Amino acid sequence: MEIIIVGGGKIVYFLAKNFLAKGYQVSVINKDQDYCINLAKKLNAVIIHGDGSKLNYLEQARASRADAILALTDNDPDNLYICQLAQREFEIPKTFSVINNPDNEEIFKNLGVDTIFNTTKLISLLIEQRVETTDVNNLLSIEEGRLNLSQVILKEGSPVLGKKLKELNLPDEIVFGCVIRGEEVVIPKGSTKLLENDKVLIITLPQRQAEAFDVLTGEE
């Protein structure tokens, strides 16, 4: 596997290190000379000092052989350009980009970037999950919200406590992913009994999610 990373900071260093440890070939492109010199001392990777949104630097990084490119700069237009150039001129099969402005997710997607890391959105979601006091949390929405992964903590008074999964009256469009009981992860079967303080991960269609929460928490 050959990966090109454009960007800087600790994140690029650790990512590159991680990929190298897995045996991947890594090239890093960065505009800052000192950063490149420093990185070259620490990593057994191809380090290129230059502008990753330019053809010649991508060529130096052997872009036509690369399997993936990661655009991780703090400038969204640069990241978009890097991914598009990689795709159109070098036919790199997989493009990954960080976006800084969360509104750009839709734009990047429509303009052909394969995988987008919406860091602002991710961080704010994580914070909301930690700060959230309710027993019900949306963990992840998949495929632009067509599928949701959520967590429900079973508190005292929940009507499902002590019941087996097969006894629950759940809509068909709900899948039990797993039950987290203390430190233990239980892969649920029909015979699994639900206990107080279990964290239940469910996969649902958004339109049936509320129904699932009602069944599990007993609230209407």
Next chain:
Amino acid sequence: MYILIIGCGRTGSYLANLLSKEEENVVVIDKDATSFEELSAEFTGFTVEGDATEIEVLKDAKLAKADSVVVTTDDDNVNAMIAQIASELYQVPKVLVRVLDSQKEVIYKELDVITMTPTSLLVDKFKDEIVRSV
């Protein structure tokens, strides 16, 4: 005609002044409000202060209603992003972009965008003049 000009530098402001004189409906966006000082006293259009890579700014400037969009900021990657938003995502009928570094032109190959590279235009012209005079 409703014309949206992004980047109010020498090129953007000059064009805005000319089009406004021709009584076209012009809106200019620039992230630096002092750049609007380049607009002439007769300029009758509107100005929007903001970063045009933020979709909200483009929406405020009524991108969806534009007949033409001219992108002339001094950053080629910014220009590429805005031009594609206008042309690909908002189907603006005519999108024109100034490209500073001619190697950045490759991104527009498959797109319905008119590109202008000042250096190439200048060099072609100079070369023609020199070769003709010899």
